Amino acid sequence: MTVAMVISRLVPYYIIQDAFEFSNSNLDIGFFTSLFKNNDLFLLLYCLPPIMGILTIFKSALLKPTAIAWIFSSLFLLWHQYSYNDATHVVTFWSGIFTLWLLYHPAEKSNTSIIARLLLIMTLCGGVTGKLTPGYLNGEILYEIYFISRDFWSYNLLRSLFHHQQLPEVALVYSRIILAIECTGILLAFINHRIVFPLIATLFLAIAVLNNWFLFSVVTCPIAIATIGFLISKTPKQIYHS
């Protein structure tokens, strides 16, 4: 889990570049206080947990303080002007709580499956509910954001395979497939762990591979959660009867 959180924090390296670039400017839109615009504090709290995470390789006693650092650092970043919008910090926040829970509750293995499933359901729900709107159902949003000119292998391939007049229809199908897969992921969370966790991990992997390499900052933690759920897991039926 720690490895996944370190990767999540390192993938969007451009945010560090932005922090340095914007250090000589002040943006005041009447929302963020000076604490949550502080450049130095941002850099410190951004970098500290990954450093601690790497040190846990050499000193396992750091696992609990590192998990706590992840939780508080993620919360701070979710309230900071540079990073409030990044879903990476949402997943590292919950992953930090999950890690701390695992460290303090090693005897509650039967609850690990429930918690892992809930974390994954919550993550997928966050994507599904906001897409139940005409712009996503007819593919217009994805068409505008990705299909017209996004330079990424999957969209470059689709633009090479289809005429530009066909792309809105392709975007419609693509958008509905994404929605269907996310809904399926939520429903699958109620079935056997041998199927659900590998399937959901594959789903999250596909999201990053097919859309944006930077999405690995968001999907790495859910993949790790699914892996842990698979390894330390019972089916809901076994939990009920145990």
Next chain:
Amino acid sequence: MQASTKTSPYTIAFITSMILCVIFQVAIAVFPQAAEFAMKRFHLTTDHKTIWALTQVIPSMYNFENKVKIEEIFDNNEASSYEFYVNHYPARMITGGSGRRHLLKRSNSKVTLESSYRDVSVTTTYHLKLRVTADGKKHLTIGDN
């Protein structure tokens, strides 16, 4: 000796917090007021920052139809503009990345954020003025309408 597998209160709290997040996410699809609040969250215009802060931990990726329009206002009141869709948090076009980079080169800008979810839509306009102080630091602040 068998280890105790009794569910601790922390486990119950952990599970409850996730269920509350899912309830909020589902509420967006069911109640227009929840959708409106969630879109205001994206625009940084919620009435209470504490509630904004608490809801920041709720996953919300690729939510709503978000459009950003950036206009540069010249001294003769003419304007040049362009607009585009973003996946979430349209206000990030002001606070960071390429959007902020662009605004830091314009002395007078108007940024209009529009988020829609079925029949609900939220529009927010930020009028921004850029000034450079004697120490060379750039300040982008809310200007007059």
